[in-house]
Amino acid sequence: SAVISGMDGDRVWVTEGKGGFSGRIVTTGLQSGDSVLILSGLEESAKVVTTGAYLLNSEMILKHGINSP
Secondary structure, eight states, rough: OOEEEEEEEEEEEEEOGGGOOEEEEEEEEEETTEEEEESSSSSTTOOOSSHHHHHHHHHHHHOOOOTOE
């Protein structure tokens, strides 16, 4: 549920300092059940949003449009 596929590729949301979030474009690999291998686009220490990622993505689209970074 953390990986969201879109026109610009696959995106995950990570937590930032002071309660913020940022979207990261990632390259995915093999998928098995609920797990997806992330090949690039994330640091190993990143805290990935797993609940509410679609809500964050929808909010970004509403604020910035469908072609937002």
